[in-house]
Amino acid sequence: MKVSIFKGKIMIRPFVWTLFFMIAGIIVGQSASVMHFALFAIIVVVLCVVIAWHFKSKIPIIFVLFFLLGNILITNSLKIVSEKAEEMLNQYVTIIGTVTDIDYTSSDRQKLTIKTESIVTETVTETKSLKILAILPEYQNVSLWDTVILKGELLPLEKSTIKGGYDEKLYLSTRGYHYKVYVEEQSVTGQKRTPVLSFIYDLKQSIQKVYDTVLPPEKSGVLKAMVTGDKYDIDTITKELYAQAGITHILAISGLHISIISMYIFYIFEILFKWNKRRCSVIVLFCLLFYLVFAGFSPSAVRAVTMISIVLIGNIFYYESDYINNIAIAAIFILLLQPLYLWDIGFQLSFILVIGIILSLDILKNCNLPKYIKNTLGISLMTSAVSFPIAAYHFHFISIIGILVNIIVLPLTGILLCIGMIVGILGLFSIQVATFLSGIVYYILCFYENICILAKRVPYGYLFCGRPLLITVILCYLLMLIVYFYKRNNIHYKCAVVFVEIMILISVFGNQYIFKKNKVSFLDVGQGDSIVIQTYDNHNYVVDTGGKIWTALGKNTGIYTVLPYLQSENISKIDGLFITHMDGDHCYGAIELMDTIDIDAIYISNYDFEKTTLYETFIKNANKNDIPIFIIGAGDSAKLGNTIQLDVLYPYYNMSFFDANDNHGSLVLRITSGETSILLTGDIGEIDEKILLQQGIDIKSNILKVGHHGSKYSTTKEFLEEVNPEIAVLSYGKNNSYGHPHKETMDKLQNQNIEIYETAEQGIITVLIGEQGYTIEGTYSK
Numbered sequence: 001m002k003v004s005i006f007k008g009k010i011m012i013r014p015f016v017w018t019l020f021f022m023i024a025g026i027i028v029g030q031s032a033s034v035m036h037f038a039l040f041a042i043i044v045v046v047l048c049v050v051i052a053w054h055f056k057s058k059i060p061i062i063f064v065l066f067f068l069l070g071n072i073l074i075t076n077s078l079k080i081v082s083e084k085a086e087e088m089l090n091q092y093v094t095i096i097g098t099v100t101d102i103d104y105t106s107s108d109r110q111k112l113t114i115k116t117e118s119i120v121t122e123t124v125t126e127t128k129s130l131k132i133l134a135i136l137p138e139y140q141n142v143s144l145w146d147t148v149i150l151k152g153e154l155l156p157l158e159k160s161t162i163k164g165g166y167d168e169k170l171y172l173s174t175r176g177y178h179y180k181v182y183v184e185e186q187s188v189t190g191q192k193r194t195p196v197l198s199f200i201y202d203l204k205q206s207i208q209k210v211y212d213t214v215l216p217p218e219k220s221g222v223l224k225a226m227v228t229g230d231k232y233d234i235d236t237i238t239k240e241l242y243a244q245a246g247i248t249h250i251l252a253i254s255g256l257h258i259s260i261i262s263m264y265i266f267y268i269f270e271i272l273f274k275w276n277k278r279r280c281s282v283i284v285l286f287c288l289l290f291y292l293v294f295a296g297f298s299p300s301a302v303r304a305v306t307m308i309s310i311v312l313i314g315n316i317f318y319y320e321s322d323y324i325n326n327i328a329i330a331a332i333f334i335l336l337l338q339p340l341y342l343w344d345i346g347f348q349l350s351f352i353l354v355i356g357i358i359l360s361l362d363i364l365k366n367c368n369l370p371k372y373i374k375n376t377l378g379i380s381l382m383t384s385a386v387s388f389p390i391a392a393y394h395f396h397f398i399s400i401i402g403i404l405v406n407i408i409v410l411p412l413t414g415i416l417l418c419i420g421m422i423v424g425i426l427g428l429f430s431i432q433v434a435t436f437l438s439g440i441v442y443y444i445l446c447f448y449e450n451i452c453i454l455a456k457r458v459p460y461g462y463l464f465c466g467r468p469l470l471i472t473v474i475l476c477y478l479l480m481l482i483v484y485f486y487k488r489n490n491i492h493y494k495c496a497v498v499f500v501e502i503m504i505l506i507s508v509f510g511n512q513y514i515f516k517k518n519k520v521s522f523l524d525v526g527q528g529d530s531i532v533i534q535t536y537d538n539h540n541y542v543v544d545t546g547g548k549i550w551t552a553l554g555k556n557t558g559i560y561t562v563l564p565y566l567q568s569e570n571i572s573k574i575d576g577l578f579i580t581h582m583d584g585d586h587c588y589g590a591i592e593l594m595d596t597i598d599i600d601a602i603y604i605s606n607y608d609f610e611k612t613t614l615y616e617t618f619i620k621n622a623n624k625n626d627i628p629i630f631i632i633g634a635g636d637s638a639k640l641g642n643t644i645q646l647d648v649l650y651p652y653y654n655m656s657f658f659d660a661n662d663n664h665g666s667l668v669l670r671i672t673s674g675e676t677s678i679l680l681t682g683d684i685g686e687i688d689e690k691i692l693l694q695q696g697i698d699i700k701s702n703i704l705k706v707g708h709h710g711s712k713y714s715t716t717k718e719f720l721e722e723v724n725p726e727i728a729v730l731s732y733g734k735n736n737s738y739g740h741p742h743k744e745t746m747d748k749l750q751n752q753n754i755e756i757y758e759t760a761e762q763g764i765i766t767v768l769i770g771e772q773g774y775t776i777e778g779t780y781s782k
Contacts, residue, residue, distance in 0.1 A: 014059050015328035021048075021063040022332060025070025026339045030078065037071065066332075073339040081178050084126040085119060088154050090735065094120045095132060095150040095181065098192050101296065102144055104232040110136040112148075113177075119154065133172060133180040140186065144201055145193045151185040161524035161763030161779050165564045174340040175299065200293055204228050210427030214438040219445045223420050225251045229295035238449075244462045245452035246384075246402015247409050253295050255350060258304035260414045262288065262312075281315035288312075299341070303350045306330045323358050327351060345394045349387060356386030359484060376407045389476040392465050396567045401461030408451055416444045466570020472507040475500055511536055518644055518673050520767040523565055524759040524779075525557045527709065527733030527740070528585030531680060532565065533671065535641025540571045543578040543669065543680055547588020549614070558592025565764070566597065573598040576640075580667040580682030582609045582618065591618055594625045606633035606653050607665025632667070645672045649699065650684065650692055657687075663708065664688055670701060673769045679723055681707040681714075689719040702774065703727040703767060706749070710741020720752055727755050727776055734760040 021044065028040045044067045048060035080086055101113035114132040118125060134150055142148055157180060160167035172180070208228055211220040221233035231251060242248045250256065262284050269280045288305050295301045307330040313319075314326070331351055334341055341347040360382035369378065384403045392398055399405075419440050427434030455461055479500045486493050511517055516536045523530040525546025533541040546557035566574075577599050579587045593599065602622055609615055622629055636648040650668035657664045666682030679701035684692075685708060692699060704725035707714035709732040728749050732740040741758070749756055757765045762778025 013322065013325050013328070014062070015325045015332065018062055018066050019328040019332050019335075022066040022070040022335060023342060025067035026074045026335065026342055028067075029071035029074040041067070070335070070339065073336070077173070077338065077340050082126055082128050082130060084124050084128075085130060085154070085179060087124055088119060088121050088126070089156055089179075091121055091154060092151065093154045093181070095134070095148075095152075095154075096120075097132065097148065097150075099142055099144055099146045099148060102142075105135060106236075107138070109138055110141055112136065112142065114148070114150070130178045131176050133177050134183050135180070136183050136186060140183075142186065142188055143191075145191050145198070146188045147190045147192055149187045149189060150181060150183045152181045152183045155180050155182070159763070159780070161759070162561050162565050162568075165561065170340065170343055174338055174344050176338070197293070200290075204230075204294055206428055207424035210424050210431070210434055213431060214423065214427065214435045215442060219442055222251065222445055222448075223441060226253070226257065226417060227420050227424060229253045229298045229301060241449065241452045241456065244399065245405045245455040246399030247405055247448075247452070249349075250409070250413055252346075253298055253301040253304070255304040255307065255354060256410070256413065257417060258288065258291075258301065258308055260417050261291065262308055263414075264418060277315050278318070281312040285309055285312045285316070299344065300346050300350065303330070303334060303347060306333055307350075307354065324355070327354055327358075345390070348390050348394075352386055352390055353383055356383040359386075363484070376411075377403075380404075380406045380410075386480065389468065389473040392468055393470070393473050396467050396570070397462060397464045399462055401455040401458050405451055405455050409448060412444050412447070416441060464567060464570060464572055467568040469507050472504060475504045475507065479504065512538065515770065516643075517768045517770040518641070520671070520678060520769065521565070522705065522729050522731055522757075522759055522765040522767075523561060524763045525561050525585075525589065525731070527736040527738070528557065528589075529580070529682070529705070529709075529731045530557070530562055530589065531705070532562075532569075532571075533640060533644070534569065534571070535644055537641045539575050539641040540566075540569075540573065541576045541578065541640055542566075542574050542593075544580055544586040544682075545577075545589030545593055547584045547586065547590075549584040549588060553588075553592055556589050556592055558589030559596065562589055562593060563596055571597075573600065575600050576603060576638075577601070578603045578667060578669065579605075579618075580669075580680070581605055581607070581662050581665045582612070582615050583662065583683060584614055586682070587618055588614065591621050594621045594627060599625070599627050602627055602629045603632050603667075604629060605651055605665045605667045606631050607651055607655070607662070609662050609665055610660065640671070643673050646670070647672070649697060650688060652691075661685075666707075668692065670699065674771055674773075676703075676767075676769045676774045677701040678703040678705070678767065679725070680705045683708040683711075683714075685711070685713045686716055689714070689716050693718060693722055699723050701725055703729060703776070704754075705729045705731065706741070706745065708740075709736075709738070710745045711738070712742035712744040715745050715748060717748055720748060720754075725754055727757065729765055730756065730758045730760075732758070732760055 024040070024044065028037055045064055048063045051063070052058060052060040095114060095116055096118045097114040097116035099112050100115050103111040103113075105111050112134040114134050116126075116130045116132055118127050119130070119132075120126075134152075136142070157169040157172050157177065159169045208224050208230065211223050211227075214220075215223060217233070218235055218238055221231075221235065222238060225231040225234055229252075234251060239248070239251070242251060265284045265287050266280050269275045269283055270277070275283075288309060292301055292305045307327060310326045310329050310333075331347075334347065357379060360379045363382070364378045367378070380403050384406070388398045419437060423434045423437050423441060426437065479497065482493065482496050482500060486497070506514070518536055519532075519534040521532045521534075523532065523546070526548065528546030528548075529544040530546045531543040533543065542562070545562050548556055574593070574597060577590060577593070579590060579602065581587075582604075590602075619629070632648050634648055634650050634652045638646045640646050647670045648667060649670055651665055655664070663683040663685055664687070666684045666688070667680075668682060668684060668688075669680040671678050671680070677700070679699060681704070689707070699722055701723055702725060704720075704723050704727070706728050710730045730741050746756070757776065757778055759765060762780050764779045765776065766778070767774055767776045
């Protein structure tokens with residue numbers, strides 16, 4: 001049964017192994033030093049020589065070449081494209097170029113793709129063509145193919161420093177962007193329209209207007225996404241509803257859509273015109289290329305068209321298709337164009353799901369089940385299982401109910417897509433006919449929506465599981481392969497299954513039951529503080545949440561930074577939220593967290609803070625969510641989990657100061673686990689440090705969270721000598737307006753030979769504390 005997919009010798013599917021070595025070259029080139037790359041290259045060469053000798057074939061020479069090619073491609077993708085443009089970063093520039101694509105931000109501002117002719121400052125001019133993402137001011141619009149002059153600050157693409165957060169640099173670099181700019185001034189100087197592209201664009205706009213005319217806005221947005229590839233008109237509620245039901249994939253032009261379109265076109269010409277397979281394949285291929293341009297070359301469409309085109313080309317040249325080989329060829333082609341796609345969730349899911357479908361068909365073909373059940377429930381169950389590890393890694397949840405929802409929804413997708421296209425085309429000639437037919441589209445979409453609402457109400461249908469370790473994901477797929485090849489009476493297979501299962505259990509539960517390491521993470525929230533404390537026995541605490549006063553609630557650090565991190569760590573409840581003081585850069589994000597995650601209790605300082613609007617909003621939101629607030633001060637202590645001791649060292653009860661500086665009220669917390677201690681100092685200043693020193697309490701700590709983001713008015717020499725830390729952690733925003741950290745503070749840390757970690761440079765700084773001490777590392781190496 002299984003020989004039909006992976007049969008015979010290794011050389012039957014050389015493209016699969018070529019892809020494997022190419023991916024190895026990309027991964028090694030992206031992450032390894034020159035010395036490590038040389039070591040891996042030697043291993044690859046030796047391995048290929050062994051394979052060539054064993055199979056008496058010269059094909060493994062290609063494997064070596066593709067390993068090297070993968071390394072060259074990723075190195076080229078990661079290198080700086082323009083030295084001149086790098087010099088212009090964070091400077092006011094003038095950009096001259098052409099608008100090649102238009103999208104919209106969540107606040108309805110135009111987001112332009114600009115192909116540049118030149119980028120100019122007062123001293124430097126870059127004429128190399130670059131791809132820039134430009135965000136226009138509110139209520140300012142331009143048209144596709146406009147030649148424009150834009151003025152604003154040229155900015156680099158930002159790397160994600162939060163596990164589970166949006167990685168702007170990876171996402172946009174994968175799509176060919178080099179820099180971004182928030183436009184302050186713009187003017188249109190002309191247009192560069194080409195007849196063919198203009199015709200396709202105008203056709204797309206006309207079809208979208210038909211949808212807007214015959215359907216309500218929320219239904220029109222869904223249909224436009226499915227047919228034209230433009231998703232910016234889908235409202236947030238619909239996106240979340242489809243995601244939780246596990247059918248968000250139908251909102252993007254993907255393999256499902258392209259397969260349905262190909263099938264319709266193929267059968268129309270085969271049945272109506274009696275054409276042979278070869279001629280039908282030629283027509284379908286040209287239609288798909290036209291549709292790819294029509295859909296705007298969206299990444300998902302490119303992947304799907306590439307995979308199906310390879311099958312069609314095989315038909316044209318009378319080549320007997322091998323599905324696994326075809327998938328490998330498609331993946332090689334896409335990685336040749338952009339190796340960064342290897343880290344793209346869409347790329348990973350596309351190929352994993354297609355492989356899952358193929359393997360499902362192979363496994364189920366000899367099962368004694370009714371054909372309909374095999375082709376619906378069986379395939380849906382198996383493809384969902386195949387996608388779960390990757391979905392959990394990227395999205396931190398899996399949709400169990402999605403298995404059932406897909407069985408109900410997918411059979412109607414072909415009808416919806418077909419009638420949707422007919423409505424769009426007929427609407428160009430007769431809006432009345434299009435309105436009549438659109439009723440079918442409307443009721444199918446209403447049915448989808450009702451199914452999603454019901455699915456959302458099913459208990460445990462939508463499970464948060466956190467972000468598994470990469471090794472856990474790899475082990476899950478290894479287990480699937482072993483099970484697929486499993487031979488019932490072979491002891492080696494049985495041992496392999498048991499071994500991999502044990503490794504998966506250790507990777508998931510090992511820390512809780514074996515290693516027992518506590519974790520303290522200093523998050524990169526920009527100019528602010530946020531620390532997450534996780535005990536090995538599943539107790540979770542947060543100290544501060546960062547915040548940006550000039551950013552609206554709902555788009556602040558609580559939602560966009562702290563919550564994604566908590567979800568990635570599978571934290572669904574905060575046992576205690578400590579707010580050191582009521583400055584916005586420490587507590588504003590907490591207001592969002594109160595509405596989005598369970599919080600058992602909030603702890604604030606015993607200090608008479610100024611009753612600002614922020615303070616009042618904070619208290620009001622805590623009361624609205626029935627979260628108790630406790631007042632704590634020096635002398636209070638608590639046990640966090642089984643092994644962490646938390647002591648409150650400051651402020652003292654009934655303290656008052658002459659100046660109205662709420663930083664005096666900052667909580668100073670000392671957490672101790674085994675022989676390791678960490679001192680968290682909020683925004684205390686020089687006066688507060690002197691008070692602490694006068695009390696003669698023990699403040700010695702291995703790790704110091706430097707006070708007030710490295711301000712020169714904190715971290716005195718005497719205080720540093722008393723704490724005597726090995727590590728100093730600075731939490732601040734890059735290029736902040738305060739100049740933090742100040743040079744004076746950095747000099748004092750360096751003079752005392754203290755190792756420095758900075759969230760603005762290293763991203764999340766993670767401390768793992770075990771019985772034998774601690775380890776510390778940042779998201780990005782120093």
